[in-house]
Every structure is written in structure tokens, then in C-alpha cells.
Amino acid sequence: MHGPTSSGWLLVALCAATGTYCLLRMRSGVEEQRRAAGGEALMGFGMAAMAVPAAVFTPPAWAWPAYAVLFGAAGLRALWSARSERHHLHHLVGDAAMVYMALVMAGTSAHGHAHGSSGIPLLTGLLLLYFTGYVLLTGVRLLPVAAVARGGTAGGGAADGWGDRPELARACRLSMGIAMLAMLLTM
Template identity: 40%
Template sequence: MHGPTLVNWLLALLTATAGAHCLARLRHAPGSPHAPDAPHALHTACAPSPAPPSATHPTGPRRLLARETDAAEALMGLGMAGMAVTGAAVPASVWAWLFGIPAAVFLLAAAGTPDRRGHRLHHAVGGLAMAYAALAMTASHGHHHHVPSTGAPLLTGALLLYFGAYSLWTGTRLLHAPDGTVTVGTAGLPQACRLTMGIGMFAMLLGL
């Protein structure tokens, strides 16, 4: 990525933390071989109050979709951290395949089934944006240093608007409480991770 080294390392730290949290949720999700034996061991840290069994232990398609989301967000966070640290040291084709294939899978899934279509389209946009950013950053190293920017300005601007709006929306949901108070607890950790990755994606695109 372009920009100050300190900013790149801060971005890498934040997105790596968010990605690791998503990976931990995926690893300890109900039905996972690494899930704790006691059902309450996971959910006491994720929910401040008891939840109905159907909400605490999603089954069938809901469980699959929850694990799908955790996997996509873990890939996004850890991949963003890797890109921020390695820059052009890793070939752009590696990043393009790493994020392009899941993006295509999410696009096909969104087209094939209406369930959670919005979430899948968001993950597809995120994967395509990551592949685009990797290709644009690599292209910048092939030009002279006086070239001010890379990539397609209209596409970069559209993605900036998308992830900027997504970050604002996610931040609003994170701070919203049913009683009208502003609070952030352990139940808001998934939203906080999504907010971190939305801001990270915005910062990465801003640096193109």
C-alpha cells in the first residue's frame, strides 16, 4: 500500500485482529470439531443475556450461513493485513486468485438463492475490491514515482462511496441499543469487526 509506514502497520494490526476474531468464531462455532463441549462456553462471551435455543444454536441453513460469513470475514481481515504489510512483495495474481475465487462463489450463490443475498453480494464486492486493489498497487510499481494514482478513478470512487457508507451504517448499528443508550459490549464484537474491515477497505482504496 501507499502511504506512511505507521499507517500501514496500524491498518494491518486492526484488520488482523478483526480477521483473527472471525476465525476464532468460525473455529468455535456450534458443529465445528473444535467447538467447546459446554454450549455456554462460547455464548457467555458473545451474549449479555440468555437467548432462545434457536438463536443460541442455529441449525441447518442458518448455521451454514453463519459459518460462511465468519469464513468470508476472516479471509477479508487477514488478507487485508497481509496486503498492507507485504505490498507488492507478493505477486498481484496471488491476491487476485485468493479473493477473486471466493467473490465469484458468492456472486453465484447470491444469484442462485435469495436467502442472505445482500450479505453474499457484500462479500462478493469485498473480494472483488481486494483483487482490484492488489492489481492497482502492483501496476503502480511499474510506473514512475511521479504517477499520482493508479486504477480506474470511477471504479475507485464508487468503491470508496460503498465502503464509506457501509462503515457509517455498521457504526450506527454498533452504537444502537434498544433502550436508546449508546453502548458497545461483547455482543457488538462482530459488528465492531465489520466496522474495522469496512474502514480498512476504505483506507486501502484511498491509498491507491
Template identity: 45%
Template sequence: MHGPALVTWLLAALAVGSSLYCLARLRGPGLSCGAHAAAGRGRAAHEPNVAEALMGLGMAGMALQPGTLWGWPFALLAAAQVLAALRPGSPALRAHRLHHGIGALAMAYMALAMADGPAHEHAHHGTPSGLPLLTGALLLYFGCYALWSGSRLLSVPGAAVPGGTTATGTATAAADGVSRACRLAMGVGMFAMLLSM
């Protein structure tokens, strides 16, 4: 990633933290990083956790060590997610798969576009990598996604809800809030990586 080393390390830490949270949620029955997965059971219920964890680890790895090596696995993941989104199923799960397909496609694009960045940084300092129109479209998508995720995070009910919320309800609301915060962090991280191209 082009940019200050501190920003790169902070982005990697944020991505790893989100990824570890999603991996931890795999251990709980029916828990998911996204509310979208509530409609599914079994493998489908854990699919959003796995997708979020893979994206987080990939973002961290690519931020610290950019290269074309990251492009091919993300291109395969993008194809798998987009094809899965085309299959019949709940609209929420299909939207979640499509979002992860776009995210994986953006990661593949960044990996391939920034592959020669560190080697030629002095020769092309300040020259953007990639296709400006595609980069702009992805920036717009992830910027809007981050704003949408942030607005949803603000709508999570607090711990002190009138009407006698049970401890389980409060814990569920808190877990949903952390899940939304993870999605917001991933959206902002993707936006930052695209911006640094």
C-alpha cells in the same frame, strides 16, 4: 499500499484482529460474525465467519505486501460469493454474500491496480492507480457501509438493560456488538486501502 508505514501496519493489525475474532467464533456453535448468518444452520451458519476471516487476512497481507498475486484468489472468491448470492435463500444471507462479493472484487481490483505501485512509486509519485470512476464508486460504497455499520454499532443494547437481562442475553448482546465492531473495522479498512490508491 501507498502511504505511511505506520498506517499500513495499523491497518494490517486491525484486519488480523478482526480475522482472528471471526476464526475464534467458528469454534462456537451457531456463532457468527454477522447477524445475517442466524438464519442458516451448519455450513451456512459459519459461512460469514469464514468470509470475514479470509477478507481480514487478505487485507492484512495485501496492505503489507501488495501485488498481483492477491488479485486472482480474490477474483475467484468474488465470483463464488456473487454466484452464491444469486441462489435462493434468506435475504439477509444473500445480502451478506453480495457484500463479501463486492469486497473481494474490490480487493482483486486494488491488487491488480496497485501491483506496480512500489516498483514505480518514485516515477509516478502522487499519480492515482486504477480507474478513478470505479475507485470512487467503491469508496462511496465502503464509506456508506462504514457509516451504516457504525450506526448499527451504536444501536447495540448496553449491559444494563431494564427488565432483568440474563447473563446469557448480556453476553449475546456484547458478542453482537463485537461482531458489528469487526464489520465496521473491515469497512473502514477497505475504505482506507481504496483511499491510498
């Protein structure tokens, strides 16, 4: 991505840590958690790889089309899974955003770094609006007032492992949403 090197490395660290946590969530005893965590781990590691500053490492020309194919396949899987679980629609949008960014990066590496147009492209703007809304909604869901209003405890049941805690999964999704916003802003 195009941007300052220090913020690029912070983005890499955030996405890699999120991907690692999602891999750990795949060990959950809850099948729904495992399925969602796999897609989120792929997204986290893919975003980390994409966020490596261009000043440090320039991927080969074939890398961007490979990203597009990988996340296109993940998007098809998310579309198929969305039939039974609504949350996979968000994965579909995230995968589509990754395909879009990979294709844009393939175009900029083939034609230099100048886009030749001014302003934000329509698709980038729509994705920015979507992920801004997603980040705000996910952030509100993390507020501790919601746990008190339901009359439950913030930690969940005693049988839940730390990987099955919904607030940690939401925090993971929130950090990836913020990272996606940062990546879209640097395009």
C-alpha cells in the same frame, strides 16, 4: 499499499486482529455465523498482508496476480452464496475491491509508482462511496439505542457464546470497512 509506515502497521494490526476474531467466530454453533466468518477471516488476513508498508517489504511480482486470483475465487463463492443470503453481496463487493486493488498494485509495481493521471479513478471513487455508506450504516447499527428500542438486552441470550454476539460481528465488519476505506484512500 502506499502510505506512511506507522499507519500501515496500524492497519496491518487492525486487519490481523479482525481476521483472528473471525477465525474464532468460525467455531460458532450457528451455521450462518460460520459461513460469514470464514469469508471475513480471509478478507481480514488478506487486507493485513496487503497493508504491509512497501518501505518494509515489497512483495514479489507474482504476489499481486495471486491476490487477484484468490479474491476473484472468493468473489465467485460470495456470488454463489448470495443466492440465499443477502449479506454475501457485501462480501462480493469487498472481494471485488481486493481484486481491483491487487490489479492496481500489480500495475504500479510494473510501471513504477506514478499513475500518470490526476484525480481519483471512477472505480476507486465508487468503492469509496460504497464503503463510506457501509461504515456509516454499520456504525449506526452498533448504537446501543437500537437494543433498547427492541426491548431486548445488549448482551443477547444466555445461550449465545461471545463469538455469536451480533454486536461483536458488526464491530468486526465496521473495522474492516474502515480499513478498506483507508486502503482505498492510499491508492
